[in-house]
Amino acid sequence: MFEFEIKKECKYTHARTGVLHTPHGDIQTPVFMPVGTQATVKGVLQRDLKEIGSQIILSNTYHLYLRPGHELIREAGGLHSFMNWDKPILTDSGGFQVFSLEGMRTVDDDGVTFQSHLNGSKHRFTPEFTMEVEEALGADIAMCFDQCTTAGTSYEESVKAMERTHEWARRCKEAHKRQDQALFGIVQGNMYADLRMESAKAISAMDFPGIAIGGLSVGEEKDVMYEMLDVMYPYITREKPHYLMGVGSPDCLVEGVARGIDMFDCVLPTRLGRNSCALTSQGRLTVRNAQYAHDFSPLDPECDCYTCRNFTRAYLRHLIKAEEMLAPMLLSLHNIYHLHRIMSRIREAIDQDCYPEFLREFRQSGWYCC
Amino acid sequence: MFEFEIKKECKYTHARTGVLHTPHGDIQTPVFMPVGTQATVKGVLQRDLKEIGSQIILSNTYHLYLRPGHELIREAGGLHSFMNWDKPILTDSGGFQVFSLEGMRTVDDDGVTFQSHLNGSKHRFTPEFTMEVEEALGADIAMCFDQCTTAGTSYEESVKAMERTHEWARRCKEAHKRQDQALFGIVQGNMYADLRMESAKAISAMDFPGIAIGGLSVGEEKDVMYEMLDVMYPYITREKPHYLMGVGSPDCLVEGVARGIDMFDCVLPTRLGRNSCALTSQGRLTVRNAQYAHDFSPLDPECDCYTCRNFTRAYLRHLIKAEEMLAPMLLSLHNIYHLHRIMSRIREAIDQDCYPEFLREFRQSGWYCC
Numbered sequence: 037m038f039e040f041e042i043k044k045e046c047k048y049t050h051a052r053t054g055v056l057h058t059p060h061g062d063i064q065t066p067v068f069m070p071v072g073t074q075a076t077v078k079g080v081l082q083r084d085l086k087e088i089g090s091q092i093i094l095s096n097t098y099h100l101y102l103r104p105g106h107e108l109i110r111e112a113g114g115l116h117s118f119m120n121w122d123k124p125i126l127t128d129s130g131g132f133q134v135f136s137l138e139g140m141r142t143v144d145d146d147g148v149t150f151q152s153h154l155n156g157s158k159h160r161f162t163p164e165f166t167m168e169v170e171e172a173l174g175a176d177i178a179m180c181f182d183q184c185t186t187a188g189t190s191y192e193e194s195v196k197a198m199e200r201t202h203e204w205a206r207r208c209k210e211a212h213k214r215q216d217q218a219l220f221g222i223v224q225g226n227m228y229a230d231l232r233m234e235s236a237k238a239i240s241a242m243d244f245p246g247i248a249i250g251g252l253s254v255g256e257e258k259d260v261m262y263e264m265l266d267v268m269y270p271y272i273t274r275e276k277p278h279y280l281m282g283v284g285s286p287d288c289l290v291e292g293v294a295r296g297i298d299m300f301d302c303v304l305p306t307r308l309g310r311n312s313c314a315l316t317s318q319g320r321l322t323v324r325n326a327q328y329a330h331d332f333s334p335l336d337p338e339c340d341c342y343t344c345r346n347f348t349r350a351y352l353r354h355l356i357k358a359e360e361m362l363a364p365m366l367l368s369l370h371n372i373y374h375l376h377r378i379m380s381r382i383r384e385a386i387d388q389d390c391y392p393e394f395l396r397e398f399r400q401s402g403w404y405c406c
Numbered sequence: 407m408f409e410f411e412i413k414k415e416c417k418y419t420h421a422r423t424g425v426l427h428t429p430h431g432d433i434q435t436p437v438f439m440p441v442g443t444q445a446t447v448k449g450v451l452q453r454d455l456k457e458i459g460s461q462i463i464l465s466n467t468y469h470l471y472l473r474p475g476h477e478l479i480r481e482a483g484g485l486h487s488f489m490n491w492d493k494p495i496l497t498d499s500g501g502f503q504v505f506s507l508e509g510m511r512t513v514d515d516d517g518v519t520f521q522s523h524l525n526g527s528k529h530r531f532t533p534e535f536t537m538e539v540e541e542a543l544g545a546d547i548a549m550c551f552d553q554c555t556t557a558g559t560s561y562e563e564s565v566k567a568m569e570r571t572h573e574w575a576r577r578c579k580e581a582h583k584r585q586d587q588a589l590f591g592i593v594q595g596n597m598y599a600d601l602r603m604e605s606a607k608a609i610s611a612m613d614f615p616g617i618a619i620g621g622l623s624v625g626e627e628k629d630v631m632y633e634m635l636d637v638m639y640p641y642i643t644r645e646k647p648h649y650l651m652g653v654g655s656p657d658c659l660v661e662g663v664a665r666g667i668d669m670f671d672c673v674l675p676t677r678l679g680r681n682s683c684a685l686t687s688q689g690r691l692t693v694r695n696a697q698y699a700h701d702f703s704p705l706d707p708e709c710d711c712y713t714c715r716n717f718t719r720a721y722l723r724h725l726i727k728a729e730e731m732l733a734p735m736l737l738s739l740h741n742i743y744h745l746h747r748i749m750s751r752i753r754e755a756i757d758q759d760c761y762p763e764f765l766r767e768f769r770q771s772g773w774y775c776c
Contacts, residue, residue, distance in 0.1 A: 362448075
């Protein structure tokens, strides 16, 4: 029901293409997963998401647990049915969100007690309870409950969080029962090379069907992120899909793939879309700027998405100034498509044995800008 | 280039079907026109508008003049090109909007001076200037600049506004030059039967290619609106298309058609959509209500729109509570489709010689609720 096949490996980098078989269909990797935090990818109809090539989406356990509640989603027949998305879904465990509630949560070895950002009500997540919630949501891929730390956390604190993450991974694995759902383990260890190696070994040893890298893109420089990926690589089971959590800028996608990553997710394309910003083959474009008022060219002349085929920068800028919903709708559609297009170019380059050349050219082009 | 053919007339009411030929295609009448105030029908992609059967949309001269400015739209090649809508468009003249700026405008016989609702800047609309703006926008149908009055305006004031409207109609006709744009006259006269008759005669005598009824649905009871339509009917050229401005609730559509109306426009479906309300075959449905939290049926079981085919009330309610953009998007799509479906049922009933029966059944059903 859940299987990962590696199709092609680059001879000079760790890049590879593969197919991830899931109960809701196959995923061609490397893949970018748009984020549908509250059971909707903001501003994009489900059919349009499919049309632009989304193979799998991510949704957030923390948000769905609070609203509308996992029991309602269970009653609806699971998240696929609730939001009418018949392709694969991945749910995070709520770990990252809960640890982001600075000052509103207390951690102990058994779990985390936190206050809802919606109404201040008190809740508790443990590894066992998040498994119950994720099983109710019924995604194809569930994530272990982990403790994420931000860049700058001390070595001592990072060790503690990492060890907790390993123990919680063990408990999640024990508690997880659904046969039609794959549970991925998460590597932590902050920006400490020895901890990252240790964590990669520990999580790999637990034989999860997939291995995620958590706790990167949490405030550190990108070079540090790449260094951590390099350091961990030898200790992560090669045959398993590798998922770099919360990362999705164009440069990180191509650099991540070169370091053996198969899956990515990020709110970037929709968040930028709501902030009147477009990802293009020339780099970022702030459509709100006055210089585009009379610009009747498309957002990105190299793009063939619905937005670029039909609308001009001048029109999009007008929609932004007039605060019309159509602006984030059209920009989000374009931005997600842009990242999918990068991924399909990456897959093509790997399959054609020219990822190093692709990487070199990409680094020199506007596409690389994040 | 612009021609109106009456296809079928009801024997017992004034209902009729027809075809309005325009430079951007034919319109089957009676027709409902969704409103795209700022060159976008709020929350609906242009291709989706087409898919749900929108034949023509309306846009607002006042808004587009202020932002992005008619000169920019002229530069873009007109409104069709600017917003990428290749079907017919109708623009109002700004008259209604300007007169809604209570306390921010002064009227004289030559025109209206007003302050922008955006930044308080001063502007002046005259019949000649609005023709210039509407010609720059380049819609298939332009409206004369008129003076609209609200329900409760005195007889004396109403006479004055009506006479001004007639004089301005004459000036608009004289100023209007575009051969590929039809200019419609507007009947005023508030709720005074004798003024409505006089205005209907005066506007009909000017031989515009279409005749609009303005100044209804401005606070009066619906019975009064219907009475005014009945009173005017004999004096409005039968062969011309009749457009009832700013009216679009289901009951008004079927009653208006019975009184000889061919065209309607209203912000109702999109405004309700943004206020978590759905028009259904059972009447209005406030999707936000707690009673729908566990309701896994579609908005309207009789509807086959994208929203109803794919999503449940429970999911839509969740989106509303979570303040997700997808809620107004899906509700607006459904609501516009609902009104288009009423219009196509109306056309079918007229063509099949059974409009009186249709009207009777409709009045007794949930569909009639507004």
